[in-house]
Amino acid sequence: MSDQEICQPENMVYCRTALLTDAPLSYCPGCGHGTAHRLIMEVVEEMKLQADTIGVAPVGCSVLAYDFLDIDMQQAAHGRAPAVATGIKRLMPNKFVFTYQGDGDLAAIGTGETIHACNRGENITIFFVNNGIYGMTGGQMAPTTLPNMKTATSPFGRDVETMGHPLKITELIAQLPGTYFVSRQSVHTPANVRKAKKAIERAIQYQKLNKGLTFVEIVSNCNSGWKMNPQEANDWMEANMFPFYPLGDIKVPK
Amino acid sequence: MKDIRLMKGNEAFAEGLIRAGCDGYFGYPITPQSEVLEYLSAQKTKERTGMIVLQAESEIASIHMVYGGAACGKRVTTTSSSPGISLMQEGISFMAGTELPCLLMNVVRGGPGLGTIQPSQSDYFQAVKGGGHGDYKMIVLAPASVQEMFDFAKLGFELAFKHRIQVMVLSDGAIGQMMEKVELEEQIPRMTDEEIIKKYPWTTTGKTPDRERNIITSLDLNPVKQEIMNRKFQAKFKKIEQTEVRFEKIMCEDAEYLFVAYGSSARICQKAVLLGREKGIKVGLLRPITLFPFPTIELAKLSKQVKGMLSVEMSAGQMVEDVRLSVAGAVPVEHYGRLGGIMPAPDEVLNVLEENFIKEKNYARHTV
Numbered sequence: 252m253s254d255q256e257i258c259q260p261e262n263m264v265y266c267r268t269a270l271l272t273d274a275p276l277s278y279c280p281g282c283g284h285g286t287a288h289r290l291i292m293e294v295v296e297e298m299k300l301q302a303d304t305i306g307v308a309p310v311g312c313s314v315l316a317y318d319f320l321d322i323d324m325q326q327a328a329h330g331r332a333p334a335v336a337t338g339i340k341r342l343m344p345n346k347f348v349f350t351y352q353g354d355g356d357l358a359a360i361g362t363g364e365t366i367h368a369c370n371r372g373e374n375i376t377i378f379f380v381n382n383g384i385y386g387m388t389g390g391q392m393a394p395t396t397l398p399n400m401k402t403a404t405s406p407f408g409r410d411v412e413t414m415g416h417p418l419k420i421t422e423l424i425a426q427l428p429g430t431y432f433v434s435r436q437s438v439h440t441p442a443n444v445r446k447a448k449k450a451i452e453r454a455i456q457y458q459k460l461n462k463g464l465t466f467v468e469i470v471s472n473c474n475s476g477w478k479m480n481p482q483e484a485n486d487w488m489e490a491n492m493f494p495f496y497p498l499g500d501i502k503v504p505k
Numbered sequence: 506m507k508d509i510r511l512m513k514g515n516e517a518f519a520e521g522l523i524r525a526g527c528d529g530y531f532g533y534p535i536t537p538q539s540e541v542l543e544y545l546s547a548q549k550t551k552e553r554t555g556m557i558v559l560q561a562e563s564e565i566a567s568i569h570m571v572y573g574g575a576a577c578g579k580r581v582t583t584t585s586s587s588p589g590i591s592l593m594q595e596g597i598s599f600m601a602g603t604e605l606p607c608l609l610m611n612v613v614r615g616g617p618g619l620g621t622i623q624p625s626q627s628d629y630f631q632a633v634k635g636g637g638h639g640d641y642k643m644i645v646l647a648p649a650s651v652q653e654m655f656d657f658a659k660l661g662f663e664l665a666f667k668h669r670i671q672v673m674v675l676s677d678g679a680i681g682q683m684m685e686k687v688e689l690e691e692q693i694p695r696m697t698d699e700e701i702i703k704k705y706p707w708t709t710t711g712k713t714p715d716r717e718r719n720i721i722t723s724l725d726l727n728p729v730k731q732e733i734m735n736r737k738f739q740a741k742f743k744k745i746e747q748t749e750v751r752f753e754k755i756m757c758e759d760a761e762y763l764f765v766a767y768g769s770s771a772r773i774c775q776k777a778v779l780l781g782r783e784k785g786i787k788v789g790l791l792r793p794i795t796l797f798p799f800p801t802i803e804l805a806k807l808s809k810q811v812k813g814m815l816s817v818e819m820s821a822g823q824m825v826e827d828v829r830l831s832v833a834g835a836v837p838v839e840h841y842g843r844l845g846g847i848m849p850a851p852d853e854v855l856n857v858l859e860e861n862f863i864k865e866k867n868y869a870r871h872t873v
């Protein structure tokens with residue numbers, strides 16, 4: 252059989268998402284951001300939500316997310332995405348509004364905006380990519396950096412005595428009555444990708460119920476910041492990040 | 506029948522917002538402007554016009570909520586006073602970089618720092634020279650009465666959308682708190698989403714198959730493109746300087762001396778003009794209504810007529826720099842200011858004019 256004969260719509264089991272643009276991704280090879288983008292767009296496409304979706308891009312490696320996602324998007328100042336999304340959703344309550352943020356963005360400079368949007372129960376969805384580091388600015392320590400983890404600003408490892416403890420922001424916001432669904436996933440293996448997609452689907456579906464904020468954390472790697480190749484980074488993530496940030500749903504509707 | 510009420514300046518502004526078809530207000534309390542959020546909350550705006558009113562967790566959050574709503578083409582606003590406006594500068598700069606229209610009000614109080622809650626005009630530089638990072642300007646409207654507090658809500662939105670720019674109403678604690686008679690214009694309807702999409706094709710309202718995706722961002726890592734963007738911004742500010750200057754002239758026809766003052770100071774100078782005229786001094790008042798764009802050309806014209814100008818401000822001398830630039834040395838320009846939340850009295854101001862110009866005393870005496 253020729254390629255053409257094989258490549259028929261009825262034989263297709265997996266293809267490129269139409270809602271990703273042709274722009275080459277600006278992420279390092281092996282970085283989880285690309286897969287996370289794809290999953291969100293896949294779900295938006297499957298739910299036929301393109302015309303109803305407004306996304307908010309953060310500051311961080313994913314600052315250019317709008318170059319890759321074929322939807323209307325706004326770029327927010329460092330950490331302010333939940334406030335921007337609040338403004339959009341309050342004025343366009345029928346739209347699907349989401350933010351896409353890294354840990355430096357969401358759990359450091361934007362802690363206030365994050366906690367209060369969650370606590371107000373804004374009917375938005377937050378996708379939170381936690382790679383334990385500031386990727387974009389050169390691999391500095393983030394609030395989520397693990398104890399003893401080496402970064403550009405903790406070159407001898409994070410000393411919790413002087414630098415404080417890693418912040419489990421997802422567990423923190425799951426406590427708040429304004430959050431409706433909170434889940435932590437990863438995208439480093441096909442099985443995990445499938446689970447992450449399920450969580451993303453639920454987060455988007457639940458937003459329509461207007462019962463509060465839905466939140467999906469994706470624990471990811473940062474090969475460049477961690478100074479590892481992609482395989483080493485994924486292995487290191489499994490061995491070190493997952494014990495501290497265990498995967499699974501943290502808060503599900505009763 | 507006309508709707509005439511006795512209102513506080515802050516309340517008049519809030520009522521002006523509702524009647525101007527405002528879609529959303531996101532605010533955080535601070536004296537002396539807390540009445541705006543209080544009034545809007547009491548008005549049940551959701552039921553009255555569908556307007557959303559939300560108390561944010563901080564001024565930083567408020568301005569970024571405004572940013573989100575403005576990108577959807579909505580008429581959105583926030584108000585604050587000096588320390589709160591300082592916190593908003595990040596968001597204002599982002600809105601300048603994305604050319605998002607919005608209305609802001611600063612009910613200025615004495616600073617720096619936590620300062621005082623008394624009225625001041627010491628945020629002039631911050632309002633007219635940029636304020637946040639980057640090369641940008643806002644249109645700045647300076648109300649001198651409660652009526653103008655009401656009127657400038659509508660005017661502010663119109664200018665903001667006409668030029669895709671941020672408009673700041675630069676008020677102060679006296680105008681925000683004082684009560685006067687106001688004539689209220691009829692309510693104009695809020696725009697529907699369909700009207701917005703048609704009128705403002707740049708908005709992020711959800712990508713439909715008939716158009717490319719809309720992106721609101723101020724980021725462009727390519728410096729050449731950044732320069733092109735910045736040149737476009739500057740061309741817009743130039744155009745605004747040519748078309749949107751607003752001012753009021755009081756007894757200027759035969760004036761030999763001129764007060765230049767805005768807002769509360771202009772009200773004081775208006776009285777000082779009358780006191781001066783009673784004494785036979787030919788003095789007039791130029792009241793800038795727009796502080797950016799500044800009435801430069803009008804002041805240059807008046808500099809050919811008068812013997813001296815006195816810039817009266819509740820600051821250590823901020824607007825006086827613009828007055829001096831306008832007259833380019835053609836006549837002496839002096840400054841008189843009270844600081845820290847103190848308002849000058851009309852006779853005090855007239856004395857300064859007399860001492861500086863009429864009794865031909867040392868010009869430098871009252872410069873700060």
Ligand SMILES: Cc1ncc(C[n+]2csc(CCOP(=O)(O)OP(=O)(O)O)c2C)c(N)n1
Nearest residue numbers: 310311312329353354355356384385386387
């Ligand atoms: C107000 C402000 N402060 C600092 C920065 C610099 N900055 C850019 S990205 C970043 C960290 C982003 O880290 P994270 O959110 O973890 O995203 P990642 O790059 O790891 O995906 C910082 C500090 C900025 N752009 N704006």
Ligand code: SF4
Nearest residue numbers: 279282312386473474
């Ligand atoms: S620096 Fe890290 S987070 Fe950023 S693209 Fe590279 S791997 Fe991804």
